[in-house]
Amino acid sequence: MPDKNPPSLLSCDEFDPNALQVEQARNKILESIHPVDDVEQLPIREALNRVLADSIQSTIDVPSHTNSAMDGYAVSGTDIPTTGTKKLTITGTIMAGRPLDIHIATGECVRIMTGGKMPAGADTVIMQEHVQRDGAEKIMSISAEHKTGQNVRQAGEDLAKDDIVFQSGIRLTPADLGMLASMGIAEVPVFKRVKVIFFSTGDELCNVGQPLKDGQIYDSNRYTLYGMLRRLDVDFIDMGVIPDQRERVEEAFQQATAEADVLITTGGVSVGEADFVKETLEKMGHVGFWKIAMKPGRPLAFGHIGNCQFFGLPGNPVSAMVTFYQFVQPALLRMMGIKDVTPNYLYLRSETVLKKRAGRLEFQRGIISNINGETTVCSTGAQGSGILSSMSKANCFIELPAETEKIEAGEWVKVQPFAGMI
Ligand code: AMP
Ligand code: MG
Numbered sequence: 001m002p003d004k005n006p007p008s009l010l011s012c013d014e015f016d017p018n019a020l021q022v023e024q025a026r027n028k029i030l031e032s033i034h035p036v037d038d039v040e041q042l043p044i045r046e047a048l049n050r051v052l053a054d055s056i057q058s059t060i061d062v063p064s065h066t067n068s069a070m071d072g073y074a075v076s077g078t079d080i081p082t083t084g085t086k087k088l089t090i091t092g093t094i095m096a097g098r099p100l101d102i103h104i105a106t107g108e109c110v111r112i113m114t115g116g117k118m119p120a121g122a123d124t125v126i127m128q129e130h131v132q133r134d135g136a137e138k139i140m141s142i143s144a145e146h147k148t149g150q151n152v153r154q155a156g157e158d159l160a161k162d163d164i165v166f167q168s169g170i171r172l173t174p175a176d177l178g179m180l181a182s183m184g185i186a187e188v189p190v191f192k193r194v195k196v197i198f199f200s201t202g203d204e205l206c207n208v209g210q211p212l213k214d215g216q217i218y219d220s221n222r223y224t225l226y227g228m229l230r231r232l233d234v235d236f237i238d239m240g241v242i243p244d245q246r247e248r249v250e251e252a253f254q255q256a257t258a259e260a261d262v263l264i265t266t267g268g269v270s271v272g273e274a275d276f277v278k279e280t281l282e283k284m285g286h287v288g289f290w291k292i293a294m295k296p297g298r299p300l301a302f303g304h305i306g307n308c309q310f311f312g313l314p315g316n317p318v319s320a321m322v323t324f325y326q327f328v329q330p331a332l333l334r335m336m337g338i339k340d341v342t343p344n345y346l347y348l349r350s351e352t353v354l355k356k357r358a359g360r361l362e363f364q365r366g367i368i369s370n371i372n373g374e375t376t377v378c379s380t381g382a383q384g385s386g387i388l389s390s391m392s393k394a395n396c397f398i399e400l401p402a403e404t405e406k407i408e409a410g411e412w413v414k415v416q417p418f419a420g421m422i
Helices: 022-031 174-182 221-232 246-259 275-284 317-335 389-393
Strands: 039-043 072-075 085-094 108-112 124-127 139-143 164-166 187-191 195-201 235-242 262-266 286-290 300-305 308-313 346-350 361-371 374-379 396-400 412-417
Touching (some): 195 221, 221 235, 221 262, 235 246, 262 317, 300 317, 308 317, 317 361, 317 389, 361 389, 374 396
Parallel strands (some): 085 108, 346 374
Antiparallel strands (some): 039 187, 072 124, 361 374, 396 412
16 A cells, blocks of 8 residues: 555645535535426326326236236146146137137137237146147147246236336336336326526637637537536527626526526636636625535536526536536436436446545546456546546546545446446
């Protein structure tokens, strides 16, 4: 274990006793978030990815009738011989969706197809491959190795009538849409979409499609934000780049906060920025400028302007994405009505040595891969907060605790996979 520097020797940049811990900041944000309470009724296809506003109870058994899980023969378990074989007379054929109103007596069976409704008197299906047919005769014989009840799906074995199938506050997945359809439910109540407005600030920013002037860079944050918001399935408006001019900034804040539930900006919240961004925020609303003990990603402005929740993210492209994933995304999920918004973690061995300075929790960008059957994680390489390619190469964050300085190859690390982050 390498020696750790005592805090007094750390640079101010790494150790700030006034900085908020990540978990603390996330909890503070979540505590002040109010979920949207407007509800709309939607056809189930349109409800994909939306959040249920009420619980769903099944009014039927699924499946609604006991049926065959195989193509074969429906028999009574009492006709399975204990030794040798037994001949049964075939009295009919049952196809899926075409039930037969017959009763299977001792010594009888029916041919039945997968999904066919089990006839009265039968409780077992023998796969067609496991019987002997006597030519064209309506006779087949079964052996002793079969078990009563096999290859039969019981009515209600998936969902029973009156079951609470879904609680409110869950996000509907493709499987959930199928479940709703299997219960015959055509429409569900969901929370209305959260409306987000975002813009970038900075005189150096140039829009894609325009030639770059000297000293300019292309605005990439509005595109990462677009992607992250689209995946979350919120309603959003991109207001473009707002130049560092007092009136334009004020105007943009006024318009955005009148229209949206949430305003997200990038840039302009760090020390030494054009003062009127802060000035405007302080004049118009209740916004705090937080130093968070994390890298990359501080500072973060958080608060509200009227009824509009405000997040001012750092301008550096990686910092903007990291702060979005760690703070804005859980907040938006909570606003959408989702109860469980905690990120998913797993622990993996690091393939390589990872280094950092003690003092701040770090979200390094990593690649989870599977080599010779073992799933491990490695760094994407250079970790600067302006190196957006590190996010593009990555499929996870490697979360390294504040006090850590070095992870040896083979050590376990905490990993937040991107897939499943929403
Ligand atoms: P700021 O937070 O405004 O001080 O910006 C920090 C750094 O991020 C500066 O190098 C900016 O040029 C850069 N930056 C700010 N906004 C954007 C953006 N929308 N797209 C790409 N880089 C940006
Ligand atoms: Mg700026």
